[in-house]
Amino acid sequence: MGSVCCRDDSRQQKGCLIISIVDELDTSPNPDAAKPPEQKVSLSQQGSKKSQVEEIQVQVENKQNEYVLESEPHNELEQKQPVTNKEEIPKNSEIVQSQKRTTEQNKGEVMKASLEADSKSKKMIKLGFDIFVKQKEGSIGSHYNFGKVLGQGAFGKVWKVTHKTTGLIRAIKQIKKSSIIKEEEQRLFSEMNILKNLDHPHIVKLFELYQDENNYYLVTEYLSGGELFDRIKKMSSFSESIAADYIRQILLATLYCHEQNIVHRDLKPENIIFISEDPQSQLKVIDFGTSRKFDNQKAMSKRLGTPYYIAPEVLGHSYTEKCDIWSCGVILYILLCGYPPFVGKTENQILERVKLGKFTFDPEDWDTVSKEAKEFITKLLRMDPTKRLSAKQALEDPWLIKYAPSTQINKKVLNNLRQFQAETILKQALMSYMITQMSTQKELQDLQEEFQRLDENNDGFLSKDELLKGYIQIQTDSKLAEDEVERILQMIDINRSGQIDFSEFCMAAMNQEKLLSxxxxxxxxxxxxxxxxxxxxxxxxxxxxxxxxxxxxxxxxxxxxxxxxxxxxxxxxxxxxxxxxx
The missing domain is CATH 1.10.238.10 (EF-hand)
Structure with a gap:
């Protein structure tokens, strides 16, 4: 399946896409397609035989790597998820008056009451990052200068572009209207509605969607670091610390999606892109063309995915969001040894072995890998989804915790949050626009790390309790710290969700002189x-x-x-x- 992404890829036929297009699917046998070898071959092995992961790339380039085996009713297309208010904004009635408070406590309380009264005197408006992501009419050429072509397929091209006003580099997928059927047009908007509501450090950012008489244009951030797939090819295996870092980032994105009742359904190394070529670069998950909203009370049945990474229950037409966890287990297996756990000479052989779910840790390749890592993989690749780890449980596994990043909070970031001021509706909107639409990846990198240190439960949001734990480190008086957090929540939570989203955090945590240059x-x-x-x-x-x-x-x-x-x-x-x- 063709998919749209925002990667920097010199391969002209592969294309970097974020949108799944049904006409690119090829479910018929292809005798000329490259087949993976029956015998395991490490990526480090030289000679005439290609490694299995290299064979995967050949399959990708021959468009055999994704498929839809059966169609499902059109209710796969889901609508935009409403914002859930997990915590109500504190009311005036909750402010307890006391004559015995200290001067500092009274001062904090007066500020809090003033902010609440001010907010109630105005019409409340939700100013989430998603309000700027919309379909726009007109000529896209008046907003962007088109550079080199990053990829090309049957339905259009992917361009590296420069925003004329800001100079920021972005990626644009051009899709010919004449080449897509009505169902796929609906799928395009369904994907946009899903992606526009995802605000996470490890998920590709969607900026806007344009259309003119002949084309749609999907504008996303430009990721120049290449695929995880490409880094796998260059190395026979990764150290456990690097593998843990990568899989943790993928699981963080997965948990965030699952918490929003969104399943990806095609997690694989080709859909995981490095932000830059820096060896320390973070990862982002792309290609939400196969994703959908799911109902916890109803199993999904549509059979799609990529053979090496597809979960066995997906092949059985009845599965939950834990199909993504299975894919994560396969990715980690490959990271640590260089080849997939389920192999075969043909696609059918691969799928049959996936159905059996039996895999081994060949001592020749796994003797140097820790017992904890192998146990973790086993828990991710359990055949019974009900016994398989959830994304939240996976992130709490002892093996991942061992390699978890430092939890020392940067006090400068916390102080920036305390000093943030945006009392007017327009100022809140403009600062939100600047951080989501005009900031660079480099500017956000350090803030991303601080956000994740504060986000103890890894759900992609900062709750009142998580903020409080951070502020206790710089304000030992728990009552003053709580008053401070209440004030910060009211000021920063501009979409009124009762918690702080990633973009809201970045807006307030960035140095204001820098943001408002x-x-x-x-x-x-x-x-x-x-x-x-x-x-x-x-x-x-x-x-x-x-x-x-x-x-x-x-x-x-x-x-x-x-x-x-x-x-x-x-x-x-x-x-x-x-x-x-x-």
Whole structure:
């Protein structure tokens, strides 16, 4: 199956895609397709025989690596997931008055009450990162300069592009409307609705979707570090510490998806991309073309995936999200020895061995691997899904904990959170836009690590309790720390979910002078001032943020429009961003 991604790939026929397109599926036998050898061959082995992982690449390039064996009712296409409020925002009635409080405690309480009263005096609006990810009309060429072609297939091309205003590098998948059927058009929008709601350090970021008369254009972040698959080919095996680091990042993305009731269904090394070529680069999961929302009370039945990585229960038409865990087990097995656990000369042989679920740890290749690592793989590859580890349990396994990163919190980041100020609706929206649409991967890398240190349960969100544990490290008075966390939650939680998302954290944790640099503020104004007349109107703001309503727009004008002309000038724009409040 062709898929769209945002990788840097010189192979013209493979393509870097994030969208699954049914016309690229090839379920018929192909006598010319390369077949994996029956005997295990390590990646380090030289000679005329290719390694099994190299054979996988040949299969990919011949489009034999993905398949749909049976179709399922069209209810596979799911809609956008609603935001779940896990914690309600504290109310005024919850503020307990006491004459015996210290001056500092009273001060903190007054600030808290003031913020709550201020928020209640305004219409509440959810400003999540997803409001900026939408389908846009018009010429994409007016926004992006097209560079080299990263990949090409039957349905279009993948380009490396540069955003004209910000200079940021991105990837664009161009899809010809004439080449896709109606069902696949719906699938495209279904995938966009899933991906636009995923906000995680280890999941590819979707920016926007354009369309013109002839094409759709999917705009994603550009990942230049290459596939995990390619790194596997270059090494016979990885050290346990490196393998643990990689599989932990994949499991973090998997847990986040599963917590949102989303199953990926095609986790494999080709769909795991390094952000950059740096040896310490982080990973991101891509290609959500086969993903879907799932119901915990109903098993899925659609048989799709990639032979080496597909779970046995998927072949039996009845499975849950734990099919992703099986794929993770296969990936880890390959990382530690260089070949898959289930092999065969033909695709059918591979699938038959997957159904049996029997694998071994050949002493020749596994004697130097720890007992704990082999036990962990065994727990990921249990035939019975009910006995297989969940993503959460996997991340708590002793083998992974042994190689877990340091939990020492950076106090500078916590102090940045404390100092964050964004009282007006427009300032919250603009800072959210800057962090999600205008920041670089390098800027976010350190913040990503701090976010994951605070996120103790690995669910991809920061709860009140997790924040409190962090702040206890710099504020020993537990009551003052709790008041501080309450204030931070109200200020930073701009989508009103009751917890802090990754993008919200980055918005507040980044150095504000850096985030609101003169250059970035100028760029942001130019993006919102779409007709270039030096003012931002309601129509221009709605083109990026969606329908605001008169009440919200009037509140924005009250906060920002000093001269009362019904629009926002550059001077007013800068004052609103730079000052605490107008």
């Amino acid at each position: 003169v250059q970035r503020v100028e760029q942001a104004f130019k993006i919102f001032d779409q007709n270039g007349d030096g003012f931002i109107s309601k129509k221009e703001l709605e083109a990026i943020m969606g329908d605001l309503g008169d009440d919200v727009w009037n509140q924005i004008l009250t906060d920002c429009d000093n001269n009362g002309d019904g629009q926002i000038s550059y001077e007013e724009f800068v004052k609103m961003l730079k000052n605490k409040k107008l």
